Amino acid sequence: MTQTDALPDDAIAIRGLRKTYAASKKAAPKTALDGVDLTIPRGSIFGLLGPNGAGKSTLINILAGVVNKSEGEVLIWGRDIDKRPRDARAALGVVPQEITADVFFTPREALEVQAGFYGVPANARRSDELLAAVGLSDKADAYVRALSGGMKRRLMVAKALVHNPPILILDEPTAGVDVELRRQLWAYVRRINALGVTILLTTHYLEEAQELCDSIAIMNRGRVVACEPTPQLLRRLDTRNVVVTPEHPLDGLPDLNGFEALARPNGAFAVTYRKGQSSVEQVLAAVRAAGVTIADITTEDPDLEDVFLALTYGDADQADPTKD
Numbered sequence: 045m046t047q048t049d050a051l052p053d054d055a056i057a058i059r060g061l062r063k064t065y066a067a068s069k070k071a072a073p074k075t076a077l078d079g080v081d082l083t084i085p086r087g088s089i090f091g092l093l094g095p096n097g098a099g100k101s102t103l104i105n106i107l108a109g110v111v112n113k114s115e116g117e118v119l120i121w122g123r124d125i126d127k128r129p130r131d132a133r134a135a136l137g138v139v140p141q142e143i144t145a146d147v148f149f150t151p152r153e154a155l156e157v158q159a160g161f162y163g164v165p166a167n168a169r170r171s172d173e174l175l176a177a178v179g180l181s182d183k184a185d186a187y188v189r190a191l192s193g194g195m196k197r198r199l200m201v202a203k204a205l206v207h208n209p210p211i212l213i214l215d216e217p218t219a220g221v222d223v224e225l226r227r228q229l230w231a232y233v234r235r236i237n238a239l240g241v242t243i244l245l246t247t248h249y250l251e252e253a254q255e256l257c258d259s260i261a262i263m264n265r266g267r268v269v270a271c272e273p274t275p276q277l278l279r280r281l282d283t284r285n286v287v288v289t290p291e292h293p294l295d296g297l298p299d300l301n302g303f304e305a306l307a308r309p310n311g312a313f314a315v316t317y318r319k320g321q322s323s324v325e326q327v328l329a330a331v332r333a334a335g336v337t338i339a340d341i342t343t344e345d346p347d348l349e350d351v352f353l354a355l356t357y358g359d360a361d362q363a364d365p366t367k368d
């Protein structure tokens with residue numbers, strides 16, 4: 045980060061981003077990003093969610109300079125990746141998905157080598173500070189091969205920060221990590237964010253996005269289908285389903301005086317109501333008023349998964365994005 049740049053409001057600003065991978069002998073051209081607009085505010089922990097094939101890796105790889113975009117504008121820390129590619133990339137630290145361990149180095153050496161690679165002068169290096177930030181001070185001189193999986197991941201985070209980038213990208217940081225380790229890693233991500241680093245993370249785990257991120261964008265089939273502050277997204281969850289199994293099979297779905305019924309297997313139907321506005325009692329009254337004798341009822345609280353599915357798979361006419 046150079047001192048002369050004013051702090052931008054947006055850590056990353058993306059407009060009209062498109063990417064079509066060229067056809068190969070075996071495959072037709074593939075549009076991975078289909079007009080993405082995304083703004084990641086400075087200082088945030090921003091989550092990018094989406095099913096396999098949604099375009100998350102393509103987007104991250106364009107930011108990292110590994111994949112060329114087809115169209116659109118990308119500013120990283122206010123720097124256009126077409127006009128100032130080196131400056132733009134210098135503002136990023138990227139932690140890749142796979143653990144890459146430097147088995148012959150100690151964590152401190154690994155950070156020094158990485159700093160050398162980025163041309164960080166010796167007097168500006170802060171290996172010890174970074175090791176402390178990720179909780180590896182007491183392992184500074186251990187062999188990396190002796191570190192646990194979680195420690196190696198934390199070392200990778202420290203390595204991505206050696207050139208003091210204002211933005212850290214974490215690609216699936218906790219894939220395959222157990223719950224305890226996941227929580228530990230989240231704590232380190234929060235700590236780094238508190239030090240002023242903007243975080244962009246991709247994840248398949250809704251729980252992770254919900255816990256960690258102040259804003260969440262959901263991608264599907266190369267587009268952003270939702271982008272909201274996390275509490276706003278969670279407010280969409282202010283609903284509950286009542287699942288009713290009628291005593292006798294119905295000819296069709298009952299008319300429930302304003303409530304909508306959706307068919308469920310085995311002759312049951314579900315009614316969704318907003319918790320603040322109605323109650324189970326009102327739903328059941330409408331069901332009885334429609335002449336339905338109730339054999340059984342259950343209630344369900346939807347979670348982020350339901351919002352996610354509704355947003356990403358809601359359009360039944362579209363092909364499943366996970367099937368190429």
Ligand SMILES: Nc1ncnc2c1ncn2[C@@H]1O[C@H](COP(=O)(O)OP(=O)(O)OP(=O)(O)O)[C@@H](O)[C@H]1O
Nearest residue numbers: 065074076094095096097098099100101102103368
């Ligand atoms: N090098 C490539 N050549 C051709 N098509 C590609 C290439 N890389 C990705 N794609 C296609 O682009 C689409 C988006 O893939 P991408 O990897 O960006 O999605 P993703 O959201 O990161 O998925 P995942 O969570 O599985 O990593 C997919 O249909 C994928 O098959």
